Amino acid sequence: MSLKLTSTKTNIYEILKSNYIILYFQVTLQTTGYNIGVRKTVDQKKLDAIYKPKNLTIATTVFAIGKYIRFLHDFLETAEKHFMVDFKVHYHIFTDKSHEVPSVNLAAGRKIFVHQVPKLNRWQDISASRMQMIQTIIEEQLHREADYIYCQDVDAKFHFRWGAESLDRLVGQIHPWYYDLSRDQFTYERRPESTAYIPPGEGDFYYIGAMFGGTVDEVYKLVKRCHENLEADKANGIEAVWQEESHLNWYLLYNxxxxxxxxxxxxxxxxxxxxxxxxxxxxxxxxxxxxxxxx
Ligand code: 2GW
Ligand code: MN
Incomplete structure (x- = not known):
């Protein structure tokens, strides 16, 4: 089954309902348009056989600033149970409370890196500053140390296997509140003065700011561009409706x-x-x- 994204409704909900075991949508850019080929199942053994010998390092960035440090323990503990098990995972934790980072037993090959960052006052700034900090950490460290990078919110818990099937060049996450809505209901930035502006009638999906990833090179391009656009907006005295999530949606529409x-x-x-x-x-x-x- 494939779906052309030039229709007015993305119909993701219909597809999800009829194929409830879908793991992900494999996307291909074709001369005829932008198509999603829907994969219903994943052959785990085949995937493991492809990915395990590559000896990959997966970096994950997570911010735990101010009171959000309280979410870190469960995030890490459940990630150890379900997130990229048997892979080398480097958790990059950005916090203003380094000494409060919980100690969690990590499986072999998995490491925690703590990065001390200042506490910003506005929540919009905490959320949006992640783009810049991820850019910096890639420049300083990750471009040498990781193959893939996944950037996640801390106020979440893993409940089930999250494995190699999620790896790809550039990966977006459909927002759990928007998959059953039509494009005109997406909360894209609608003011043309913002660099995150998406005109009516355009857009594929509404992506959540709480999860994006891909190869280090691709994520670097993404965070760099979003950071530049956030700065450009700031210089013009405008803040996109959902801060970095709006910029992410702009980026993933055009890339x-x-x-x-x-x-x-x-x-x-x-x-x-x-x-x-x-x-x-x-x-x-x-x-x-x-x-x-x-x-
Ligand atoms: C403080 C006050 C208000 C909102 C956030 C914060 C805050 C966020 C904070 O004090 N400390 C902190 O570490 N954060 C980090 O930013 C933390 O990693 C958190 O998971 C992330 C996003 O904030 P959160 O989880 O409160 O946002 P959500 O889940 O309600 O919202 C979504 O929309 C946001 C738009 O700005 C982001 O795109 C986010 O990624 C989405 O999940
Ligand atoms: Mn969150």
Whole structure:
């Protein structure tokens, strides 16, 4: 089955409903347009046989600033159970509270790197500054030490296997609240003054800012461009409606991802039990916004 993304509705929901074991959408750019070939299953043994001998290092970046340090323990502990098990994983933790990083037993070949960063006052700045910090860490360290990099929110827990099938050149994550909405309902930045502007009628999916990844080179291009665009907007006195998530959506519209993960790779506990897909691999936890966000 393939779906042309020139239709007015992405129809992802229909596809998810009819093929509830979909893991991801493999995307190919074809001369006829942008198509998604839907893969229903993954042959795990075949994939392992391809990826294991490559001796890959997967870096993951996670920010735990201020009160968000409380989410780190469960994120790390569940990642050890489910995230890229048997691969070398380097957790890059950005925090203003280095001494509060929990100690978690790591499997062989897996490491934690802690990066001390200042605490910014506005939450919009904390969220958006991730692009710049990821850019810097790639320049200083990761371009030598990792093959792939996945950038994730900390307020989430793994519940089920999240494996090599997620690896690809440039990977976007469908937002768990938007897969069943039509393009005109996506909360893209709609003001032409912003560099994140997406005109009405355009757009493939609504991607979540809480998860994106790919090869280090591709993610570097992404974060660099988003950081530049965030800076350009700041100089013009405008802030995109969903900060770096708006810029990410702009980037992935004009630089097509090679793989798009279905919402089972990032669900939201607030949405409750899903009848759309069989498993939930990673899910945003419930949080008391007023409490964690107060300074
Ligand atoms: C503080 C006050 C308000 C909001 C966030 C924060 C905050 C965020 C913080 O005090 N400390 C901190 O480390 N963060 C990091 O930013 C942390 O890694 C967190 O997971 C991430 C995003 O903030 P979060 O989880 O509160 O955002 P969500 O899950 O409600 O929202 C989505 O939309 C955001 C738009 O700015 C981002 O794109 C995010 O990635 C999305 O999941
Ligand atoms: Mn979050």
């Amino acid at each position: 097509k991802p090679s793989k798009i993960l279905s919402p089972e790779y990032l669900w939201d506990d607030k949405r409750g039990k899903t009848n759309v897909q069989k498993v939930v691999r990673l899910s945003h936890v419930l949080k008391n916004y007023a409490e964690v966000r107060e300074n």
